[in-house]
């Protein structure tokens with residue numbers, strides 16, 4: 001299919017979402033489209049197999065981005081996206097300005113330390129540290145190790161793989177007297193995959209003698225103690241933790257406090273024309289390769305349609321597929337949530353082809369072809385595998401704080417009964433002067449910003465100070481320019497533990513409460529903690 005005139009789509013990023021989007025776009029519009037990829041790294045990294053490297057069960061592959069881009073019908077520029085001039089349709093990059101008709105931001109997330117003092121496993125660069133840990137366990141100088149899933153937006157599966165493969169490796173080396181712990185804020189191991197998937201994983205962990213500490217929030221590791229919040233500790237020799245993810249900053253685009261970009265179900269960046277975002281950089285809380293490709297596919301369809309291709313864009317509909325390396329007997333398992341919700345397939349053979357860890361409609365077969373694999377392998381995969389396929393139901397990728405906490409909802413008091421309903425709600429076009437006056441009248445330090453009834457921001461007295469210190473005029477500056485967009489919020493059906501967890505994690509003392517998308521209350525930290533201690537439920541553990 002062709003477009004009228006040549007349109008220029010600039011894709012910032014050279015990872016999973018960027019490549020999937022380029023491939024999908026090329027399929028949707030063979031002619032009339034110039035696709036340019038832009039990334040600061042000349043390689044595409046296929047990171048999931050990095051967990052297998054220390055155990056010699058696989059390795060993280062990397063490919064030249066220039067060659068991949070050419071094979072995908074795109075060009076590649078080695079540069080960093082630094083900012084966007086939305087009105088001028090220009091991307092500000094480390095090699096100068098680049099003009100575009102459509103910009104797709106797919107720049108991934110940056111790993112940061114979640115548990116101070118722990119070995120943070122970010123990918124291939126940390127394989128040697130795991131090798132050293134295995135040697136220390138074999139030598140007997142380390143005997144108790146905790147594998148920690150941090151709270152927040154992460155993909156927890158690699159942590160389970162590391163724990164399971166460590167246990168398998170120690171068994172193979174005939175090392176005894178070791179205790180392995182799996183510490184996670186989830187209610188059940190790999191909770192996102194539902195009850196059956198969770199139980200399968202729990203059984204595997206039990207078989208390997210790995211003790212599960214669920215509903216546990218680790219904060220730091222020091223002096224042989226893994227400290228938990230709000231209280232508790234585990235005595236261990238070493239801690240391996242996954243990182244907490246943050247979005248790289250891009251001037252000119254809306255981003256949450258953690259740097260994630262809010263998008264609608266077609267991956268359009270909220271409030272910004274002709275700019276789309278896909279992958280880990282978006283506010284969708286599951287930071288996973290398969291999800292990144294699905295976001296990219298939704299973005300590609302919306303972009304092609306916007307540019308005039310004859311395509312009806314479908315909204316993002318997340319389907320979760322996990323392939324768990326266990327270091328033991330190969331074991332595939334498939335779960336359909338849209339049907340009966342039962343585990344319906346077990347198989348020692350791959351259940352999809354190519355048997356990729358990152359399942360992308362275009363990316364997986366493309367990479368397989370690129371690697372010269374046109375046919376299914378004759379031999380079984382090298383390590384034990386569980387495949388789980390879950391339909392998360394039609395999703396709103398902007399649901400930053402809503403998706404990852406389902407199990408905490410309704411546990412004890414719901415925050416709907418704890419929050420204050422005396423709210424100051426203002427409009428994005430109100431002036432700062434008007435809002436300052438209302439804050440004084442209501443004797444409050446913050447105002448919620450709603451657009452057509454939907455919570456879109458929060459403005460605090462600190463924002464006002466910032467604005468006035470910058471000498472803006474109170475009757476000219478607008479709330480929209482100074483508010484924090486897409487603030488962290490919780491539904492009124494959430495439980496107090498979920499609220500305290502979020503406030504601890506983000507260092508905030510007030511949390512907007514919503515019903516649907518409508519702001520209905522404000523919850524103070526003290527109210528939430530008091531409710532928890534009244535019921536003695538702690539942070540869920």
Ligand SMILES: Cc1cc2nc3c(=O)[nH]c(=O)nc-3n(C[C@H](O)[C@H](O)[C@H](O)COP(=O)(O)OP(=O)(O)OC[C@H]3O[C@@H](n4cnc5c(N)ncnc54)[C@H](O)[C@@H]3O)c2cc1C
Pocket residue numbers: 012013014015016017018038039040041047048049050051079080081082106107108109121122123124155157158248278279280281287288289290291292323357358359
């Ligand atoms: C150890 C590990 C194991 C994993 N296991 C799995 C798994 O089993 N299954 C699964 O589905 N997912 C897994 N994931 C997650 C998966 O790798 C990510 O979710 C996925 O790569 C996200 O894709 P993305 O395109 O958003 O970001 P990335 O793939 O990280 O790509 C981001 C790209 O943007 C570029 N970039 C960064 N900043 C800029 C900038 N300012 N301007 C331009 N370009 C920029 C980067 O160089 C890179 O090319 C794993 C991740 C890790 C670390």
